[in-house]
Amino acid sequence: MNLIDLRSDTVTHPTPAMRSAMANAEVGDDVYGDDPTTLKLEAYAAKLVNKEAALFVPSGTMGNQLALMTHTRRGDEIITGAHYHIVIHEVGAIPVLSGASVRTIDHPKDWITPIDLEKALRSSDIHEPPSTVLSLENALSNGTVMPLELMREDYAWAKAHGLSVHLDGARLFNAATALNVDPKELSACCDSVMFCLSKGLCAPVGSILAGSEAFIRKARKNRKLLGGGMRQTGILAAAGQIALDTMRLRLHEDHDQAKRLAKRLQDTGRFTVNLDDVQINMVFFTGIDASFDHDGFVSHLAKNGILINPGPVYRFVTHYWIDDAAIEKLMEAINTFK
Ligand SMILES: Cc1ncc(COP(=O)(O)O)c(C=O)c1O
Incomplete structure (x- = not known):
């Protein structure tokens, strides 16, 4: 049946076009940095969200946690939504992998506003951890989309207070589609963005983490630390390329x-x-x-x-x-x- x-x-499985591209993909060893299909996908993905560089990762969870690890130092505090994926569906990874604490905002719509941020920000009091990262999510796991204007306000607030901003954009293209904006508009509101090639885009495996050159260089090393340095990833990247070329549209x-x-x-x-x-x-x-x-x-x-x-x-x-x-x-x- x-x-x-x-x-x-x-639960989506790859399309016939993806299966064919995977079977015929040109591959190398991605840990040596010479898998041409993965390199092409990473360059294309970075361009799509107007960031300097991008990294292919096995899952959205790894992309998010790598981003947070790369943005923080032990003892930092991350401000984020109480019901966001990084808090409730990533096995409590933040203190384990980043050594950071989490301060959550419980907004009725799961949005985060500058008013919430003002309340969540730690002071320079000797007893308090430094707030160094704001982690947003869009589209939200509750099936709604945070307005672009609010993301812009949050980003401006974060920059004014010296915080880095990560966006869990597992469904970034769903959010952009719903808002009828270019995905670049959303990624302009963060320093790093993760988006999934699996999920609605139908690739069997894989997500992208994008950010500045320096950030992605560091994240690549952290990916290796987590055992996420894979080899002939071109097989997977070939499906990811179709996800971005056609399925997102x-x-x-x-x-x-x-x-x-x-x-x-x-x-x-x-x-x-x-x-x-x-x-x-x-x-x-x-x-x-x-x-x-x-x-x-x-x-x-x-x-x-x-x-x-x-x-x-x-x-x-x-x-x-x-x-x-x-x-x-x-x-x-x-x-x-x-
Ligand atoms: C909002 C959000 N972020 C991150 C993820 C993690 O993605 P993955 O299942 O590839 O680890 C998901 C997965 O459903 C998600 O819905």
Whole structure:
């Protein structure tokens, strides 16, 4: 059975064009710095976000943590959002790898504003750690997008207070698509940016960390320290190149699909969906009343070949492999759920 997998956009598998490019990729040894396909991808990726250099890394998590390691020294403090991926989904890596502490901002929309930053900033008091990095996230894991103007204000604030800014842009191109801006506009609001080639862009493996030449030189060494110096990475970079060349240009299709799906879920009268918060490829919703059978819902869909994460707050993620036929099958299965 062809499964319909709505759990995440991380479940996407490579397109036929990617598989073919991977099979034919020209490769070298990337630790020696001579894998031509990886070098090409890194140069292209840096240009796309208007940074001096870029580094291919195995995962978004490694890209984020490398960035934070590279920006900080032991004992520094990083200001970031309470619900951001680097805080809750990266295994508590920041104190382990960077030796830094984390000061979180719990904004109702998961945004960070200069007012929040002013409150979070440490003073020069002898008892306090130095605040040295601001780490932003956009698009946000809650499926919304932080406005560009706010990112600009945060960046200006950080620069005025001597902080480096990292952007977890796992879904940078989704954010740029939703805001209808060039990704360079978002990356102009940070000193380093990580974005994923996997997820909605369908590459099987890989993310990019971009920043200044000096920053990426240091990050490359830290990547080696973490065991992330890989060899014939051209096989993976070939798929990443297609992710950036073509797949990033179609993300609006996933966003439109998510909006249509959200409306149809709401129209069943059985779910609460906040349509305004459907800004990228994610639809969050809950059962309309307390009697909703959450376990039964998940297993009913599974029996129909549809994979979702458990509730009570559901997240359906649209992506390249979720076409109109998949949505029809999903709605049919929902309609037969008693
Ligand atoms: C916002 C965000 N940042 C970082 C990551 C980490 O990416 P990876 O799974 O490649 O480590 C994810 C993964 O879903 C994410 O959603």
